[in-house]
Amino acid sequence: MVAGALRTQNVTKVYGESAAAVHALRGVDLDVRKGELVDRKSRS
Numbered sequence: 935m936v937a938g939a940l941r942t943q944n945v946t947k948v949y950g951e952s953a954a955a956v957h958a959l960r961g962v963d964l965d966v967r968k969g970e971l972v973d974r975k976s977r978s
Contacts, residue, residue: 939965939966939967939968940964940965940966941964941965941966942962942963942964943963944961944962944963945959945961945962945963945964946959946960946961946962947959
């Protein structure tokens, strides 16, 4: 990987517990190379 880049692996996010658990992210990988742009959008 090039210096100045970003890498995430196996990212998870769970809201709640047990039967009420909601898996918003499950095993997400992301590679951003130097010079690439990333835009993240969500409700505030």
